[in-house]
Amino acid sequence: MNDLSVKKRKSNLINRRFILSIFLLLLITGFFSAGRFLALTEPPNQADVIIVLSGGQDRVEKAAELYKSGYAPYIILSNAKESTSSSGDMLQTALNLGIPQEAIYTENAASSTYQNAEFTLPIMKEHDFKSTIVVSSDFHMRRVKLLFDRVYKKSDIELTYVGSVSGYNAKRWWSDRKSTETTFNEYVKMIGNTFGYNGPEAKSILDQIKNWFR
Numbered sequence: 001m002n003d004l005s006v007k008k009r010k011s012n013l014i015n016r017r018f019i020l021s022i023f024l025l026l027l028i029t030g031f032f033s034a035g036r037f038l039a040l041t042e043p044p045n046q047a048d049v050i051i052v053l054s055g056g057q058d059r060v061e062k063a064a065e066l067y068k069s070g071y072a073p074y075i076i077l078s079n080a081k082e083s084t085s086s087s088g089d090m091l092q093t094a095l096n097l098g099i100p101q102e103a104i105y106t107e108n109a110a111s112s113t114y115q116n117a118e119f120t121l122p123i124m125k126e127h128d129f130k131s132t133i134v135v136s137s138d139f140h141m142r143r144v145k146l147l148f149d150r151v152y153k154k155s156d157i158e159l160t161y162v163g164s165v166s167g168y169n170a171k172r173w174w175s176d177r178k179s180t181e182t183t184f185n186e187y188v189k190m191i192g193n194t195f196g197y198n199g200p201e202a203k204s205i206l207d208q209i210k211n212w213f214r
Contacts, residue, residue, distance in 0.1 A: 034183055034187070035139075035169065035171060035172070035173030035183055036170045036171065038138075038139050038143075038170065038183065038186050039168065040142045041162055041163035042160050042161050042162060043160075044133055044162050045071070045131070045158075046070075046072070046131075047072045047160060048131050049073075049074040049127075049131075049133075050063045050067060050071070050072045050076070050134075050135060051133070051135065052094075052135045053078050053135065053140070053144065054090060054110065055082070055136070055137075056084075057085060057166070058165060059135055059136055059164050060085075060090055061164065062162065064094060064098065064099055066133060066135070067099055068098070072133060074104070074127075075105070076107070076120055076124075077091055077104060077105070077106045078119065078120050079107070079110040080107065080108055091104065091106055107119045107120065113143060113189075113193075114147050114193065114198035115198075116148075117148045117151035121152060121155060121157075124155070124157055130158065131158035131159075131160070132157060132158070133160045134148055135163075136164070137168070138168055139168040139170070139182050139183070139186060141161050141163040143186055143190045144161060145161050146193060146194070147198075148161075168182055
């Protein structure tokens, strides 16, 4: 074997090792940053209305905090009939927090994050709202942004995303069972949503994948 062939083999080996090292580095970086990527939140801006998504505690409380701080004069509760606290459903919780009835709009049909976006858009258009702060749990916000950006794309409505503190450990998501399961669920659902699976379809796929690991 001549020197040229030996040098070429060594070069190919070095290139493969370099590519493998980069891949492993990206994999490790992705693992440790997975939780922080999910927990998207933005500084609140002045808006026409606050949209609150059903499905978690402290979301209505966060919206009430923003309302009382003067960020928006109205609140839309998506799937307002869902129970969120000992106070009752989302509407009753908002009222108990001091939000006046006349400042609240509701819809009661949404059963998924996609439908939260789909069913709030007509309310936004009906009342000529041009901007909104979207509130959900911190771990949920990346997927919320994915779906709301898609549904609201041609509406010219300005969207700001603010997460409520849920206890999710974004920095060390692997360190407790709840945060680990939450991370797994969100990424599976987000991948499903990216490929057009929403609502019951996305939940069905998640259940199937969970069964593989049991």
